[in-house]
Amino acid sequence: MSKKARISQRTRERCLLTEIAPYETPMLFSNRGSYNYCRGLSGQLHPNFLKTLFSPTKLSIPFKYRIKKDAVSFRTLSLVHPHHSKAIVDFYQHYDVTIIRACKRSPVSLRAPHHVAKFYLVGKGAASESEGVEEITAETAYASSYFAYSRYSHLHKFFDSDDFTELEKKFSLMCHLDVTKCFPSLYTHSISWAVRGKTRTKKGLVGKQPPKKTFDAAFDELLQGLNYRETHGIPIGPELCRIFAEVILQKVDACVIERVAEDELRLGEQYWYYRYIDDYYLFYNEEATRTSFVRALSQELEVFKLYLNDDKSHATPRPFISALSVRKLEICQFIDDLAGRREELDSHASSREIDKLRALTRHRDTPFSGVSTYLLSALAKQIRILFAKPPKELFNPLYVLLDLAFHAFRMDIRVATSFKIAGILLDVMEHLGSLAPSDRAKVTDKLVFELRGAFESAIFQGSSLECMNVLIANAPFSQKYPLPVVLLEKCVAQLRSQLNDEYSEGERLSYFEIVSLLYYCGNEARYRTVRGMVYDDAKSAITAHDPREYSETAHLLLDLVSCPILSDSQKDSLIHAAMSHENKQPVQQQVAQFRNYVSKQSWYFNWSQHDNLRLHLKKKQLLLAY
Numbered sequence: 001m002s003k004k005a006r007i008s009q010r011t012r013e014r015c016l017l018t019e020i021a022p023y024e025t026p027m028l029f030s031n032r033g034s035y036n037y038c039r040g041l042s043g044q045l046h047p048n049f050l051k052t053l054f055s056p057t058k059l060s061i062p063f064k065y066r067i068k069k070d071a072v073s074f075r076t077l078s079l080v081h082p083h084h085s086k087a088i089v090d091f092y093q094h095y096d097v098t099i100i101r102a103c104k105r106s107p108v109s110l111r112a113p114h115h116v117a118k119f120y121l122v123g124k125g126a127a128s129e130s131e132g133v134e135e136i137t138a139e140t141a142y143a144s145s146y147f148a149y150s151r152y153s154h155l156h157k158f159f160d161s162d163d164f165t166e167l168e169k170k171f172s173l174m175c176h177l178d179v180t181k182c183f184p185s186l187y188t189h190s191i192s193w194a195v196r197g198k199t200r201t202k203k204g205l206v207g208k209q210p211p212k213k214t215f216d217a218a219f220d221e222l223l224q225g226l227n228y229r230e231t232h233g234i235p236i237g238p239e240l241c242r243i244f245a246e247v248i249l250q251k252v253d254a255c256v257i258e259r260v261a262e263d264e265l266r267l268g269e270q271y272w273y274y275r276y277i278d279d280y281y282l283f284y285n286e287e288a289t290r291t292s293f294v295r296a297l298s299q300e301l302e303v304f305k306l307y308l309n310d311d312k313s314h315a316t317p318r319p320f321i322s323a324l325s326v327r328k329l330e331i332c333q334f335i336d337d338l339a340g341r342r343e344e345l346d347s348h349a350s351s352r353e354i355d356k357l358r359a360l361t362r363h364r365d366t367p368f369s370g371v372s373t374y375l376l377s378a379l380a381k382q383i384r385i386l387f388a389k390p391p392k393e394l395f396n397p398l399y400v401l402l403d404l405a406f407h408a409f410r411m412d413i414r415v416a417t418s419f420k421i422a423g424i425l426l427d428v429m430e431h432l433g434s435l436a437p438s439d440r441a442k443v444t445d446k447l448v449f450e451l452r453g454a455f456e457s458a459i460f461q462g463s464s465l466e467c468m469n470v471l472i473a474n475a476p477f478s479q480k481y482p483l484p485v486v487l488l489e490k491c492v493a494q495l496r497s498q499l500n501d502e503y504s505e506g507e508r509l510s511y512f513e514i515v516s517l518l519y520y521c522g523n524e525a526r527y528r529t530v531r532g533m534v535y536d537d538a539k540s541a542i543t544a545h546d547p548r549e550y551s552e553t554a555h556l557l558l559d560l561v562s563c564p565i566l567s568d569s570q571k572d573s574l575i576h577a578a579m580s581h582e583n584k585q586p587v588q589q590q591v592a593q594f595r596n597y598v599s600k601q602s603w604y605f606n607w608s609q610h611d612n613l614r615l616h617l618k619k620k621q622l623l624l625a626y
Contacts, residue, residue: 013038015092015146016085022077022237024067024415024465026512026605027422027472027616028519033558033603034085047594049579053547053554056083061228062235063511063552066500068414068463070369076500078235079511080226081551082558088240091222092146098215100147102195103246106253107267110158110276112246113147145239155276159325167272167320171283174320175290179301180309182278184233186245188223190304192216194251219244242277249275252300259296265289290315323365328374330360335378342386342397349396350403357404372412376420379405383424387431395439399446402428406450413458418469419620421454425473426614448481455483459491462498467491468516472613475520483520488530492517496537501552503545508537511552515559515605523565535570542574546581553578558603561595565607571595 013035021031037054060081066074096116103112152158167174179185195216223234223244234241253275257267265271271284271293280297284290298308316322334356338345357375361368383401391397402424409421425447432440451474458467471491474483496507509517517534521527538560547554557578561571572591579586579594606616 011039012093013085013089015089018145019092019239019243020085020088021079023620024077024237025079026465026468026516027419027613027620028606029512029515029604030606030616030619031604033555033601034082036601036603037082038085038089046597047590049575049582049590049594050598052582053558054083054085056087056225058546058549059228060084060225061503061550062226063550063555064501065465065510065512067465068461070367070414071412075236077237078227079551079555080235080238081549082554083548084222084226087222087225091218095215095218096146099243099247102215103243103250106250106275108253108257108272108274109246109250110151110155110274111153112150112250113243114150115148117145117148147243152276155279158274158276164320167283168318171272172285172318173283173290173315174318175282175284175294175313175315177280177282177294177297177313178309179278179306182245182306183236183241185306186234186248187305188220188231188234190248191219191223191244193304194248219247245278248304249278252297252304252306255300255303256293256296259300260293263292265292323363324370327361327363327366327371331357331371331375331378334360335382338400339382339385343391343393345400346396347399350400353400353404354407357407369412369414372408372414373416373420375408376405376417376424379408380420380424380427383427387427387434390434394435395442398428398435398443402443402446402450406454410454410457413454413461413463413466413470415466415469418466418473419617422469422473422613423617425451426617429476444477448477451477452483452487455491456487459487459494462494464495464498464510465512467495468512471516471520476613478520478522478524482524482526485526485530488517488521488527489533492530492533503550504541505544508540509534511541511556514538514541514556515563518560518563518565519605519607521565531565535566539574539577543577543580547578548581555604558598559605559607561598562601562603563607568595571599 016031016035016038020034021029034054060083062078062080064076064078066076069075100113100115103109103114106112152161158164195214223241224231226238227233227235234244260267260271267273270286271282271289273280273282273293275281282290282293284293294308294313301307338353361371361375379401383398383405386394386398386401405421405424409417428443428447432443435443451470455467455470455474458470471483492509495509495513499507499510501510514534514537518531521531521534538556542553542557545553547557557574560566560574563571572588572595575591575594576586579591
């Protein structure tokens with residue numbers, strides 16, 4: 001059972017841990033460096049250049065990186081510069097109540113800030129609770145979000161709810177609509193249109209600027225600052241930016257309900273709809289109602305330069321169950337059946353069970369990426385049950401479950417699935433002692449073989465961040481079962497060739513790749529060449545891009561100077577390259593002072609080989625993915 005405990009709301013900097021960094025980052029990454037600096041380090045005596053890195057004196061360019069969205073498409077996320085940290089903390093402190101008020105205009109939003117979070121859950125059930133957060137302490141310093149959210153944290157919880165069932169009873173049709181490229185299309189100025197009205201805002205800009213201290217002006221200014229003063233498009237990934245979109249779409253909701261009422265259609269009578277971020281679910285009985293609603297929604301979205309994605313608009317008659325939901329139910333039945341037969345399973349049964357799984361998931365209207373995380377979660381649960389109540393023969397059912405899990409992962413290597421497979425890996429490693437010595441060796445060999453295969457698949461697919469998470473998962477086996485040097489060199493070559501940075505010329509590794517590869521290589525002599533390649537790319541990036549301006553090299557500099565793998569001379573070379581952007585020759589004393597101070601702190605990537613990877617995964621799971 002879980003129980004509630006209270007969060008200390010005096011920890012004003014906690015928003016830096018939950019609202020800024022995207023969910024999809026390497027397993028060992030967090031925004032703790034910015035939290036620590038603003039929480040306590042900023043009040044200490046420290047090198048001037050470190051203070052400069054956290055001082056918003058210049059424009060900043062966020063670090064943009066791509067993750068796999070599904071089998072064929074990618075999503076670009078942004079990691080903003082650390083020097084915005086204080087401005088973000090101040091914004092939340094000054095406007096948290098205003099944000100909540102601005103997000104109470106819509107009766108149809110499924111996920112909106114409701115109040116500042118006051119509690120966290122402790123106990124075995126905490127990780128699975130929708131509102132669960134961890135205590136904010138010097139050791140943990142994590143929570144699921146700054147705000148508590150109304151209704152549902154994830155969309156699937158709505159479809160499993162009584163609210164959804166009641167709507168199905170009342171309405172015979174459901175239509176799903178979504179906004180095309182919502183975040184890249186938003187204008188930062190549109191926050192004022194949502195808060196004060198477009199006409200009023202435009203008139204207020206004639207001959208004078210709006211007051212700087214208003215909520216909408218402050219939000220506009222902050223979002224521009226995070227994104228190189230761009231007014232068209234906002235960074236994708238941070239919770240702060242989802243809140244920005246929510247304020248705007250709440251205004252759209254209010255206007256749509258009023259506009260549809262002009263056609264004598266009342267919310268709750270002729271129709272109802274819910275919105276989850278930028279997805280709309282309309283419930284109705286007559287086609288004329290749908291026509292009126294879509295027309296009104298299109299017109300109100302267009303006010304904010306947003307448009308519906310016509311290709312994804314489709315209506316469904318009762319029963320309101322998607323092909324994806326049908327597949328999930330079938331997978332659930334498959335897993336239940338498998339659990340009931342676990343005493344009969346042997347290690348040679350895997351291919352037969354995988355064939356059954358293929359038959360369940362091979363449908364053109366339901367991509368495997370839609371069910372992969374659900375499947376891996378179900379398999380992880382069965383593995384935990386297996387160890388909690390072991391049958392007479394533990395090895396065979398465990399082997400089959402691992403075969404199914406790694407097969408599913410290889411079919412859909414994404415960040416979310418890499419977190420799932422890492423959780424399974426840790427569960428198995430924790431309970432290896434339950435197996436006979438010979439079976440223990442077979443399971444270990446199985447894990448090593450499958451992880452290496454997954455790593456090679458990720459390299460081939462060009463999945464950079466996903467590849468790095470698999471590499472981190474390989475780290476516990478690196479002493480006895482090291483990856484071949486030639487494989488890591490192949491990985492470096494592949495990742496260099498796919499650099500997606502408009503500001504860089506030539507080929508090199510990017511931030512997440514550099515720190516993850518160094519973490520895996522450690523001080524092993526066999527990886528000396530690979531370490532050299534990685535270090536050269538890091539120095540090239542810091543030499544080319546001023547860390548005071550570029551988020552990537554700011555994070556990279558702080559993490560590499562605190563990296564225990566690099567020598568003092570290597571760190572000094574990186575610091576010298578960074579300080580040289582100040583147009584003056586760095587003094588060695590300043591370089592050494594920066595190194596000595598920064599190397600003693602924990603920043604963004606956790607280098608400790610002894611830290612519990614499970615704790616890092618738990619903290620990831622507490623955060624809400626986009």
